[in-house]
Amino acid sequence: MAAMAAGDEHAASEVLRGLARHLNCLNEDNKATRKTALERIKKETVDRGHPSGVLQELFAALLKPLLKCLSDPMERCRETAIATITEFIRCVPKPEESLPYLVPCLAQRLGEKELLEPAEELRLSAVELLTLTVEVCGVHLAPYLTDVVHILQRTVVDPFPDARRESCKCAALFAKCVPEHFHMQAESLVKPLMQTISHQHSRVRVSAIEATGAVIQHGTGKNMDDVLSHLAQRLFDDSPQVRRAVTAVVGDWLLHMRDRYSYFHKLIPLLLSGVDDEIPEIRLLSADLWRQVGAQWEKENEDEIKDKMDFLLSPPPFYPTGVERPGLGCRELVVRNLGRLVPAITHDLTDWLVPTRVRTSQLLSVLLLHAEDHSTQHLQPLLATLYSVCTDTERDVVSNCLAAAKLLGTFVPPVVFLKLLLDHVTSPYSPSHPWAPLMVLTAVLGGCSPTVLQPHLKKIADTLSQPDVCQEYQQVVYLDQLLACVDVLLRHCESDHGSVSLQLLQVLVTVQSFSTEPRLSEKAVESVQLLSTVQGLDSAMELYRQHMGQLLDWLSGSVNTWSSYSPQRLQLHIIVIQSGPVIGEFVGPLMPLLFSCLHPDRDPEMRMSIFTMLAKLLLDATNTLDSKGRFRDESERFLSDVLLPNLVWRAGRIAAAVRTSALSCLLALLHGGATTPGQLLCLEEKLRSQVLSALEEDSQVGRLLACRSLSVILRLIGTNLHPEALNQIYPALLKRLDDSSEEVRGVALQALGLWLSGLTQDYHPELCAPHLQLLFQQLLLHLDDPDVSVQDQVLEVLKKGGSVHPALLRREAEAVRDQQRSPLHCDRLLRHISALPTEATAKGPE
Template sequence: MVCVCRSVSGHHDDIMAAMEVGEERAAADVLRALARHLNCLNEDSKSTRKRALESIRKETFDKRLSSVALQEVFACLLKSLLKCLSDPMERCREAAVQMIADFIRNVPQPEESLPYLIPALSQRLGGNEILEPAEELRLAMLEMLTLVVEVCGSCLAPYLDDMIKILQRTILDPFPDVKKESCKCTVNFAKSIPEHFHMQSEGLVKPLMQTISHQHSRVRVAAIETAGAVVQYGNGKTVDDVLSHLAQRLFDDSPQVRKSVTLVVGHWLLNLRDRYSYFHKLIPLLLSSFSDEIPEIRLLAADLWRQTGAQWEKENEEDLKDKLDFLNQHPARYPAGAERPGLGCRELVVRNLSKLLPAVSRDVADWLGATRLKTAQLLAVLLLHAEDHSTQHLHLLLSTLYHACTDAEEAVVRSCLESAQLIGTFVDPEVFLKLLLGRVESPHSSSLCSGPLMVLAAALRGCSGEALQPHLPHLGAVLAHPDVCQESQQPAYLRQLLACVTALLSTCAGDCGIISLQLLQVLVSVQSLTANPELCGEAQHSIRSLCQAQALSSPVELYRRHMAALLDGLSRSQPSWTRHSPQRLQLEVITMQSGPVVGQFLPQLLPVLHDSLQPSRDPEMRLQIFILLSKLLLDARNTLDSQGQFSEHLEPFLLDLMLPNLVWHAGRVPAAIRSAALTCLLALLQGGALTWHQLVGVQDRLMPHILAALDEDSQLSRLMACRSISALQTLAGKQLHPDTLNKIYPELLKRLDDSSEEVRAEALGALGRWLSCLGREYDPQAFQPHLELLFQQLLLHLDDPDGAVQDAVLEVLKSASTVHPALLRHNVEAVRDKHRNPSHCDRLLRHIRSVPQDSA
């Protein structure tokens, strides 16, 4: 049996020897056939060299030589073919490159060609200048080099310097396809000789970083992937050189570029040898992709991050033993809809947070909006991982958010408010309120910046009502403090003040009853300081919400509960009021919105009004107070007299509050005050809160001021005086004393010549009411001179050029015909022939004759 085996083995060796001899002969035959063609490669003729290369291909590959034979032929042809790489004719260079690539692809030992091939390529591609002008040929050479890396692998270690030299140059090649092929070759090369590559890898970083911003997205993708491999198989020094460039690519318009960055950073976190040293630099890049607009990239980032956390957790299992025992315990509160990251992920963030936050704080104020947005989104992700561990960094976090929340970009603000809400969710209110409320109270934060209030409102929304309840009194006191709620009229500031109240009502609901007064004070302040209808509407909506939280039926009930305290606060500040004081505006909001409640608190309200309307106080403020009073008096039955008690305060109201402002003083400002006071007086007389019986005691002191106002330079004052006399006569009816009546009509007659048609019309109307007020005490015979003067003056205006005035005077005279018809007829007949148009006189005479004798 042994003999048989030896026999078979010997026979096999003989066969192999015979085959080798045959291959050697075939190779020798080919080489003899190629000798002439090789000589032709040195000819000057381009066509001769080209035909020689074509003939070499026919004699080698077309004859299907064995790989062993090809190996021998390749060894003999290599130098000649490499020489052709510098041939002046492009077709010859192209044929040489293709032939060398085919040999490398088919020979069993391509590494034997490396001592000649690599230096030749280095000379051709790795110089300072491009020796190969044809882009396609440079690409073909790079593809050949990639092939060499694939088939030779670790054999390329001795040629590390040449390879790096080539790749440094070709990565920067102007032709995009060459760049991409160079990147592919670099990745393969790094994987082929990892134990040697790190020694020269640093030299590839700079050209890659120059290429990473190329205009073609596929080139950028290739450069990013190559940078990932260069760092992975290189030394740790290159990480810092690459990170800033990768961070910029997170803002790339191409999703594929952003995806490449995500993949590279994720793989570094999982596989980089020194990754523990770079966690604080790599984590923000990967977590930034959580907010990418493409769902695929967000999911990829989340998956890589989960893997990173799980791997780190496994590697540090002993260190996390205690925490792993409580793995399933969730925080008391957690954001709705958010998935809690794994323990490893959370721990990675917590342990690196002190290194991450300073950079975040800096970048969230970057001049580029895209950077600010990406950083703000990252901060929210970090805080979701950090949970209550963010407490120790609270000072820096809040300072960052104060400024970031006032960013011009709406998306940046939204992300920052999300972060602030997470602080409210995870941090003890006692801790964050101490810092936040201190900043809200500080002078520089109120009128100049709404940031602290924005952060406070968001934090309150994130907090639980149970946790906030013990802090409500302090919160209410701070928000209602004048230095906070009355300090600024900026809409942004007032909106955030309102947001704080809304957040409290939403979070604490019924518990807000203990600070109901303070919240109402804030809401009143907001309305008093803004002219924005939308903001006022939101404040009124919050007032209704405050009512609902306390089961009150309407805002009127809310005001009834707190009116005493509100007026008391205004009363204390009243001595310092000026035209600019917000308290005056608050008074207007309170009195106008509380409706009938005002009538219940007259003893507190009227002293405030009295002191505010003294002649020594700011004129403009007095004007505004009078306007407010006019509004209240016009609807007195539903405001000041809602309880029927206003008459008890009438005499001091008129004598101490109104009359001092009717006294004449020179100047435009006093004149405007008198006009406002007359307007207010008219509202009082027309508002339905008074009867003549209540006015009798003060009318003697009031009437001279009204009559004096008929001679005012201000048309408005004269108009209001006429209307006030009409209203007063309407209230008195036939109860006015004849002496008073005789003092009124002469002043009204003067107004018939007024420059204002409106004043003339009101004066005529007042004269008509005067006639209707003549009662039994007014003896026509005894007071005939007064009546005659009145009739004569009216008849004079019966011939007025204005037909409307004639008609109005005629109606007044008709009503006078019942007072003393004979006297009137006598005066009409005396002037009839003097009138330009006696028709009105005739009509009046006919009317007098038609008056029944009983009436006469």
Template sequence: MAAGDERDAAEVLRALARHLNCLNEDHKSTRKRALESIRRETFEKALAHRLGGKEILEPAEELRLSMLEVLTLTVEVCGIRLAPYLDDIVKILQRTIVDPFPDVKRESCKCTVNFSRCVPAHFHMQADGLVKPLMQTISHQHSRVRVAAIEATGAVIQYGSGKNVDDVLSHLAQRLFDDWPQVRKSVTTVVGGWLLHLSDRYSYFHKLIPLLLSSLTEEILEIRLLAEDLWRQTGAQWEKENEEDLKDKLDFLITPPAHYPAGVERPGLGCRELVVRNLSKVLPAVSRDMGDWLVGTRVKTAQLLRVLLLHAEDHSTQHLQPLLATMYHASTDAEPDVVKNCLESAELLGCFVSPGASLKLLLAHVENSSSCSSSSAPLMVLAAVLRGSLRSALRPHLLQVGHALAHPDVCQGSQQPLYLEQLLGCVQALLSVCEEDCGTVSLQLLQILVTVQSQSTEPGLQDKVEETMRTLCLVQGLGGVTELYRQHMTQLMEWLSQTQLSWTSYSKQRPQLEVIAIQSGPVIGEFLPLLMPLLQGSVRPSQDPEMRLHFFTLLSKLLLDASNTLDSQGKFCDHLEVFLQELLLPNLVWQAGRTAAAIRTSALTCLLALLQGGAITPKQLLSVEVQLTPQVLAALDEDSQMSRLLACRTLSALLRLLGPELHPDTLNTIYPELLKRMDDSSQEVRAVSVSALGRWFSCLGESYNLQTCRSHLEFLFQQLLLHLDDPDSSMQDRILGAPPCIIQTAVVPALGAGPTSLSYVLKAGSAVHPELLQHEVEAVRDKQRSPLYCDQLLQHLQSLSRDSA
């Protein structure tokens, strides 16, 4: 500040001090002269001229601040006597509120508050002119300036004409998101004051109430308590002002509803009525703001919706349609806090609204939404409404809900993880609320759980389904999941059978059957007459190839553990002929094409599982061996390595089960095909074929005439000795030394070896016809790369001769 400016300011202040003292004199004329002197010294000489023009003429910030301080002091001292200078003061404040200097802004706002309160009868005539500069300042970067601007806005609206409320509300609403708590507190104080004291407040209730209620969810306790107190005062005041209108409700509706959210204090009657009477005007804005691009706005709006419903209680029923539409939108929001508050609001709907009213709309939306991109939203809201419902109120509607959720259009409406999770959430909600009452919809709930599990690939969701299934068992007093399946297996099979003729690899019923068959464990063995037709119709050669592949995979899993699945009751034998003749053998018949080859591979897997899983006895196997063996032998020539490997293993299992019961002609048909596989391109196939030949020797019983079949043994020995000279040492070891466990124990004593050191494939042959083998070994010994293996075999043969002697 220049020295001359300082002198001018000091002179003005000294003059003012004298005149201000005169305002305390008893004589009216003295006070009048003092006031006129103050006007001349301030408004005429300094303030109005320097600050109130179109442009501020005073360049010094400190001097402008001093001038404003003088003006504030003058207002505080003179009060209503400054009414004649209303125009001048407002012009000054219009300029200084938007002054570049923050301290001048704050002082201007302070002066505005004081002046509005001093001249309320006159202030309204010029108050409108201060709204625009205040709105320019309300978002200033300094938090203290924002606080001052909010307080000044409160005073200007309070003592103004009442026409500018709409002009400031959006600005105040934005300040509810301010990072500075004091700013948010100021907004709460101002809005609460308007609700209590604004002359035309009834016209603006629907706009002011949401702002104050938004502060009820403030994270700062001080602000939250302030908002609660102001809202309580507002409700009590309105209740008193409308006491006659509320007479009946005051007398009869004091008791809270029987089903009220735990741990929540019920708002007073006046507060509830204010919300109820303004809800229809508030909801459109809530719905609009729920789609705002700012996350903070959406979170605040979702919190506000919950507060509104807590006040509206059962009056929410008449607004169900817009409420549900808003919740559907909010439940799919990317922000978790929006979703959380939305679902809490939906729970309040369940708490206050009759299920008869809410479910009528909700279930219709659920049934019609499965094809929509937001199809999970109605299910999510439905689950929340169910969680909030009263058990006794929900009980009469259980069948309606169960049938709606289990309907194919809903239950199988989408494979999206979120959709399945919400479908599961509805089941969980029913079980948590209705408990043992859910026995009436046990079948429908099980169908839903089976469907969710069959369509889900998420491990976490699978775990939730299993837990929910255990809960369904628990509420019904069932011993476990197998008991649950036993209770409903007939209906489940009928449920699947209804659409079986149209099944393809894409049908939802296929994985449903897989889940039922595997999860039911031994129970599935009790319902084979219902299961076999489903399987039979699904693996016919005319059916979809991919579907047949899936079902053969399922059958393989079941057959490998047959005693705990298909044969749990020992009844699978009754269906064995149908299984082999109509399910398995037709799919082993050779057909051209890669798809047909893949199906044959799957069928071989299934056959091997049948032989290894114990679902077929040797006697039963012998009765169909004539039909099975040619198909298995044909598979040894498949292009697929896996098919050849499975065929070798199947022959090995067949030899193990039937042993000496096999006809010599059959045995003599098998070994040449196995010998061919010893030249296979796959080392694994070669190894398994050697193992199978070891089993072949163990099958030579009394019916196998050594003289008649001498030429077969001779050829077999020659081929094995040829491979004994294989460049691959591992192959030599396998031929001379087969793995333990491939030869039956009955052969062991003849070989003179213990069970832990079962002898070799060729040594196994030596137990059958040692003289012939010795002759063949001696014939090739000198022709091989190394006589080592032949010498070991000859030593073994000599030991056999000594033992027999």
């Protein structure tokens, strides 16, 4: 061995002898000379391939001159010197012997506040030299801890991205090489690493994360809080490689950090956040690391959880289908840390950054899946958090949190969550978002088993049908959630709705009555149909038949307090319209309700809306109110006690509008056939008086409706009217021939035609000649109307008058013929009278 060492020394001496001149040239002022000398030294040493022993001797002799060249003004000289030293470090058997000179030199060159090396590529080469030194020297670098850390403090934030990456790599390697000493200086690397962890280059961020993992793991641990927030932000990094690096580092901490039990509550969320990453590789890595963490914890705490390991292997009943149950160790870790995790989750779910809220909402579901029934202990803060998050503007956040709420329904007993949730539904947390508890309740019910939920259906339905719940708010979003809650009950417990059918129908009726969106109304109608289907009924009509008496009692209880703002008015509208012919079977209990809310002293706007509703029904009375002929029995009373009092004139525009709506209802009653001529005759005097008064309404619509109503009355009972009654009707109609509305004039002419057609023998033309004369004279005036269509209508009416008193009509027509602008229509009328039978034309007044 001694002989070999002597041989190496001799060989090294020979080489050095040949390099003596080049070594001298290193001190020359000429930079080309120095450059050439360095190249020759490199060529004759590391490039020559000498034995390692020879190189060791050469390195010992050349190290100082080479280190001196690291500060050479010429960049090429510094580059060659670094390359030569690097090759020596890589090849010599004892590189640690160079440390007393190499490390201080690098510290001076790279560790100062000012950058002594201007060339970024050379700074990279110098850091690579340091990394190589750490690799080959290992624990021998312990005495130089401070120098190395000073270097890394500067180079980790080097302006050159590649130098940063290499520095991070070196820092991680150095932490692992001298773990017994590194913890004393680890803290000083945390700040520069955190500056680099958000670098614009993703590869630099990855290196910084990996270095952070090693630095923290081999440090004191007290800097954990300083890095966690930065790592958490990297979970939202656009680069999958960065997110993967965070997952790997956190998983490694959870598995190998000495004091990891103290940081479980901080690290578990970071690792589990990767379970829902969009990249499959990251999801698999996160899940695999989490399984390892759980298995390791399970093994380390085997004695403590022995009973659970033996008896809690099977999943709980109604476990979500298609979901793999986490291992016992994983579940226990979450359960034991959930009390600390819930406040953190609550905080992050209100973060101003959307990605943070989305990722946190995903994490919440993962945690609840692990916690299972242990989430019951944290139900109050969890529900408060969910109420708040349901108002988030980001759809994914809301969707994820509703998925978490569904898990609460799966694992928490209904008797527990309903006590809290139903109280919050009746008294919402936030007046500005009263629908939030309903949304959460819907999701929770969606996760609950029908078998477990069935005993609580009545309690839920009773709460939903309370006026404070279903009638208090009219926002579309609130109604939407109310409808969704009913819908989940219908679809979740299909065969158990007999006891709650009425309450659910009340809610659905209320939703329809308040809804201003067709979509919502259609959905409510579908739910009514579904409610009837799940009970084995043929149609929604049968459902209304089953509950109509109860529904009318429900409304009647408050009818004396109704106003135009009362929801009951709208509920009544939905019930009577949707029930179709079924409402005709319940006219008895319906009429007192109508009599009460249509009293002339009640709210005018409410009366108008109900009259409008009744008009629609009465137009099709045989398929609605009079489907069983029962309304006809009540129609006389309805006419006398409801309609006619509302036709009495009162001052004001609102009162006029009420009269108009009542007239439309009267016309519908007459047209729909829900009243008989006999009933009309009984009330003829009162009815005639109010209708004739309505002919003087300021409203064109009111006058038109009055004219049409009078026409129908004449058609139905005109032949039974007393002549005195008839003689009160025609003057009012004649006045309407001068109406500003052409439509009113036309209907008045039709009514006059019906008046003449309905005259019977009781109306003696000779005795009533003055009335007929006035009528003929007025009609003949309008026979010369500027409007040709009016002339034609008047002519047809006068032709009917020719059958009543032709002689009188002839005389009146001849008297005005020459006064009219055109005698055409007058001549037609006279020809018509002449064509009548002789005995008819011979009649005339004495």
